[in-house]
Amino acid sequence: MNQAVRPRIAASACPHDCPSTCALEVEVFGNNAIGRVRGAEDNAYTAGVICAKVARYAERVHHPDRLKYPLRRTGAKGSGQFAPISWDDALDLVAEKFIRAEQAHGSEAVWSYLYAGTMGYVMRDGIHRLRHAKKYSGFFSTICVNPAWTGFIAGTGLLAGADPREMAKSDLVVIWGTNAVNTQVNVMTHATRARKERGGKIVAVDVYMNGTMRQADLPVLIRPGTDGALACAVMHCLFRDDKADWDYLDRYTDAPRELAEHLRTRDPQWASRITGAPVETIEAFAWLVGENKRAYFRLGYGFSRSRNGAINMHAASCIAAVTGAWRYEGGGAFHNNGAIFHLNSSLIEGSELRDPSIRMLDQSRIGAILTGDEDALRGGPPVTAMLIQNTNPVSVAPDQETVKRGFARADLFVCVHEQFMTDTAKMADVVLPATMFVEHDDFYSAGGSQYLLLGPKLIEPPGECRSNHEVICGLAKRLGAEHPGFAMTPRELIDATLQKSGWGTLAQLEAKRWIDCQPDFATAHYLNGFAYPDGKFRFKPDWPTVPFKRWHRTHASPSIPSLPDHWEVIEEADTEHPFRLATSPARGFLNSSFTETPTSMARERRPEVMIHPDDAAALAVTDGEEVRLGNRRGAVRLHAKFFEGVRRGVLIAESLWPNSAYADGRGINTLTGADPVAPFGGAAFHDNKVWLRKLVS
Ligand code: SF4
Numbered sequence: 001m002n003q004a005v006r007p008r009i010a011a012s013a014c015p016h017d018c019p020s021t022c023a024l025e026v027e028v029f030g031n032n033a034i035g036r037v038r039g040a041e042d043n044a045y046t047a048g049v050i051c052a053k054v055a056r057y058a059e060r061v062h063h064p065d066r067l068k069y070p071l072r073r074t075g076a077k078g079s080g081q082f083a084p085i086s087w088d089d090a091l092d093l094v095a096e097k098f099i100r101a102e103q104a105h106g107s108e109a110v111w112s113y114l115y116a117g118t119m120g121y122v123m124r125d126g127i128h129r130l131r132h133a134k135k136y137s138g139f140f141s142t143i144c145v146n147p148a149w150t151g152f153i154a155g156t157g158l159l160a161g162a163d164p165r166e167m168a169k170s171d172l173v174v175i176w177g178t179n180a181v182n183t184q185v186n187v188m189t190h191a192t193r194a195r196k197e198r199g200g201k202i203v204a205v206d207v208y209m210n211g212t213m214r215q216a217d218l219p220v221l222i223r224p225g226t227d228g229a230l231a232c233a234v235m236h237c238l239f240r241d242d243k244a245d246w247d248y249l250d251r252y253t254d255a256p257r258e259l260a261e262h263l264r265t266r267d268p269q270w271a272s273r274i275t276g277a278p279v280e281t282i283e284a285f286a287w288l289v290g291e292n293k294r295a296y297f298r299l300g301y302g303f304s305r306s307r308n309g310a311i312n313m314h315a316a317s318c319i320a321a322v323t324g325a326w327r328y329e330g331g332g333a334f335h336n337n338g339a340i341f342h343l344n345s346s347l348i349e350g351s352e353l354r355d356p357s358i359r360m361l362d363q364s365r366i367g368a369i370l371t372g373d374e375d376a377l378r379g380g381p382p383v384t385a386m387l388i389q390n391t392n393p394v395s396v397a398p399d400q401e402t403v404k405r406g407f408a409r410a411d412l413f414v415c416v417h418e419q420f421m422t423d424t425a426k427m428a429d430v431v432l433p434a435t436m437f438v439e440h441d442d443f444y445s446a447g448g449s450q451y452l453l454l455g456p457k458l459i460e461p462p463g464e465c466r467s468n469h470e471v472i473c474g475l476a477k478r479l480g481a482e483h484p485g486f487a488m489t490p491r492e493l494i495d496a497t498l499q500k501s502g503w504g505t506l507a508q509l510e511a512k513r514w515i516d517c518q519p520d521f522a523t524a525h526y527l528n529g530f531a532y533p534d535g536k537f538r539f540k541p542d543w544p545t546v547p548f549k550r551w552h553r554t555h556a557s558p559s560i561p562s563l564p565d566h567w568e569v570i571e572e573a574d575t576e577h578p579f580r581l582a583t584s585p586a587r588g589f590l591n592s593s594f595t596e597t598p599t600s601m602a603r604e605r606r607p608e609v610m611i612h613p614d615d616a617a618a619l620a621v622t623d624g625e626e627v628r629l630g631n632r633r634g635a636v637r638l639h640a641k642f643f644e645g646v647r648r649g650v651l652i653a654e655s656l657w658p659n660s661a662y663a664d665g666r667g668i669n670t671l672t673g674a675d676p677v678a679p680f681g682g683a684a685f686h687d688n689k690v691w692l693r694k695l696v697s
Contacts, residue, residue, distance in 0.1 A: 016054070020184045021444050087466070094387070101413065109385060113388045122443070174205070174295060176227070221276070234289060236267050244323065295331055297325075307677055343497060367399045370403070370406020371402055399673060400659070439460065450516060452515040543560050553676075557569075584652055607638040616640060671690055
C-alpha cells in the first residue's frame, strides 16, 4: 500500500454481526488496497463513530494469513496438512461428494451450514437457494436471536420498537443486558447525548462491571439469568408507588390488574435474594423509571442467552408498558428492527423452491447431529456432507467436545469457504478462500437502527479468493440446481430484491448510500395498537403461539410462567459446581472474527476468567494463575484474573478466543450446553454451572 498516494473515499457498510451495521467511509488505494475506515458523519445513527476493530480493517483485508487459494486436505483430519488444488478441481470434488452422499442416503444427507460472518443478504443467504433447489437438509437458525426475539415479540407482537435515535431525547436510557461499549458502540453515542444535552440518566443492567456499566449513572449488577426477577421488582415498585399509567394500561395492555396482583409478592427483597443486587439499588432503579416518563429501554441479546432468556426479555420489555413510556418521544422499548424492512428475498434464497417435507436441523445442536443423535437428526439419515460458509462452529457452537467428535468422523465430507484457517477450516476436506466485504457487492439491513445500506465492491480480492455467490453458483452448475438467482450477478440480485421489496433500485441506493426505513412515530410507538389482533401488549403471552415468524421447533414447557417472573430453569450452582459462568463478548473480537488481527490479539492478551478476589482466596488461587474450569461437558485451561466487579460465585470469560489459544486446544464452548432454550430454541451461552480448580492441587 503506497500511503503517499491520496486515497479515494468510498461508501460502504459494516458486514459484521453487530446490531449497529455502521455506515462506513473507506480509504481506497488503487484497485487492491484499503486504508483507514471511518464512520459516516452524515448517517444519523452511525454519526461518525465506529469501533476500533473495524477502523483498522486494513489489518484483516491485508493480513498475511488470509486464505488465498483452494486447498485439499492431505493429512489426517485436523492435522492442518493441505495442498493447493485448482478451483475447478475443488468444486468438482465437492459436487462429486455431495452427489455421492445423496445417492447413498438421500438429499437430506447434505447439510449447508451458515451464519453471520457476513450479514450481507446476497453472500449470507444465497446458500439457502442451493439447499432449496437440491432439497438438502434445512437449517434451523437458533444460535443467536431466538430467545431474545421471541421474548420481545411476546409483548409487542412485532420485532420493532421506538427509533433508536430517540435515545438522545430520553430522560432515562436503560441499557439492559448488552455491553454496548464492547459490542455496539453507537448505543453509547446516543445515550450519552441524552446525558450531555438534557441531563438524562443512564442505567445499565449486567452481570459484571464492564465498560458500559462503568459509564452508567446507576449500574445494576446482578447474577446471570435473574433479569426476570429484577424486572418484576421494578414493576412491583411502580404499582406500589402509584407510578403505573392506568389510563395507558387499560387502553393498551391485556392483563394489567392480574399483573399488579401477581407482582405483590415480587418485591425488592425477593428480587435481591435472587439477583444479588441490593434492595436500595433496585429501589433506586424503580424510582428513576417512575420519575422519568421518557424512559427508553434498550434491551440487548446478552441476557437472553440463558435457559430462561425469552422469559427474562419479555419481563424487561413489560416495564415500559406499565409506565406508558411508549407514549413519549424518547420513551418505549427497543430490541431489534427486523420487522421494518419487509424484504422479499426470494431471488436470493430461492424460497419458492422450499419443500416443507424436508427436515430442519438445529444449528446449535450440530454436535448431536454430527454424532448421530436420533432426535437431533429428526429420525432422518446421517449427515455425511457439508458446505459451511460464514461461520466457525468448531469454535462458536456449544458443547464443543461433541462438535469436535462429529467433525472428526471419517465418513463426513466437509467443505469450508473461509477467509482464514479457522478451527472449523482445519477440520475440512476442502478449504476455499473467501472474499471480504470490500471485495464483493452486497447490501445490509441494521438490526439496531433503521437503515438499509449498500456495501459495493471496492477492490479486487487477493490471490484467487471468490465470493460466496460465485461458489454457490459454481456448485449449482455442477449439481444441476436450477433457479434464476444462479444466473444473476450480485448487483442484479440486489437491484431486483430492492424493487420487489418496494425500496427503489440499486442505482437509487447507490446514489443515496442508505435508505432510512424508520416507520412514523405512532407506528413505532404502537400508538395505533400493538401488533396482536386486539392491539394489546401482552403481559400474559401464549408462549407456543408467539408470532416469531421464522421456522421454529417448539420447546414450550408447561412450566413457562404465564406472567413475568423468575423462571427457575437455569443451571444453578451446586456443591459440585459452585460457580455460574458467562462467556461475554471481548471488545477486540466479534464472535470468532478479529481473533487474527494483531491489535485485537495484543489488546485481549490471552484467555482469562474473571473471578472475585474473595472467591479466589477461598480456593488459594492467585491473580494470573493458570486454572481449570470444568463441568460435565469438559474442562478448559485459562488464567485467573482478579476482578471485584462481579457478584461472588459468578465468573466471566470474555470471548471468543480460537481453541488453539488454550493450553490444550479446548475452547470456552467446551463448557456451554446445546440443550434447546424454550420456547423456540437457542443456545444458553451465559448459563453454565462450573467448578474452578488450581491446575496443580
Ligand atoms: S460498531 Fe459494529 S457495526 Fe459499527 S463498525 Fe464496529 S462492528 Fe461494525
